Amino acid sequence: MVTKENVEKIAEQIIDRYNFDYPLNIEKLTKVAKGEDINVIFSNFDYFLEDNSSLEGALIINDKGKFIIINDNPHLSERRKLFTFAHELGHYFLHAKDKSKFEHQDTIGTFRRDSHWDFFEYEANQFAAELLMPRKKIEEFVKGRKKETIWMISDLLAKIFNVSSIAMKYRLKNLGYIPQESYF
Numbered sequence: 001m002v003t004k005e006n007v008e009k010i011a012e013q014i015i016d017r018y019n020f021d022y023p024l025n026i027e028k029l030t031k032v033a034k035g036e037d038i039n040v041i042f043s044n045f046d047y048f049l050e051d052n053s054s055l056e057g058a059l060i061i062n063d064k065g066k067f068i069i070i071n072d073n074p075h076l077s078e079r080r081k082l083f084t085f086a087h088e089l090g091h092y093f094l095h096a097k098d099k100s101k102f103e104h105q106d107t108i109g110t111f112r113r114d115s116h117w118d119f120f121e122y123e124a125n126q127f128a129a130e131l132l133m134p135r136k137k138i139e140e141f142v143k144g145r146k147k148e149t150i151w152m153i154s155d156l157l158a159k160i161f162n163v164s165s166i167a168m169k170y171r172l173k174n175l176g177y178i179p180q181e182s183y184f
């Protein structure tokens, strides 16, 4: 189990190491993967798995190497692929880095499903949010904005970090800028 603070710290170390400009993109995350000797494979999977959901991404470590697989299906948005990529990197840094064997598949179902993987999914999602929308960068931005409402700021931030407006709202809710009881 990794604490919330540790997830943030691990993501921050990567942000510091690569010193990327924001927003992040597939190319920048590929550099992070390469730095860990992970092969990144984009492949169009349009088949459906047993639980009726299609593969979004996977992390595999075996005697042939380390692999992150991203579903490159044109029906999935670039932002979604980017989030999936960051999520798989989260599994790697938080759950698999020191393992010689690891296999995990993500479908729309696993992002939400109720199983023993739940906590790992939550952590990988938290890592992805931290990597794509770092808390410190958001805090810096919000501090300088006194006139706009949080909803206007949220839209601006979504553009700056190239994430969906809903992803940014969840992030701001998580960081305490948007009240927990808000629905969007």
Ligand SMILES: [Zn+2]
Pocket: 087, 091, 104, 105, 106, 110, 120, 121, 124
């Ligand atoms: Zn996952």
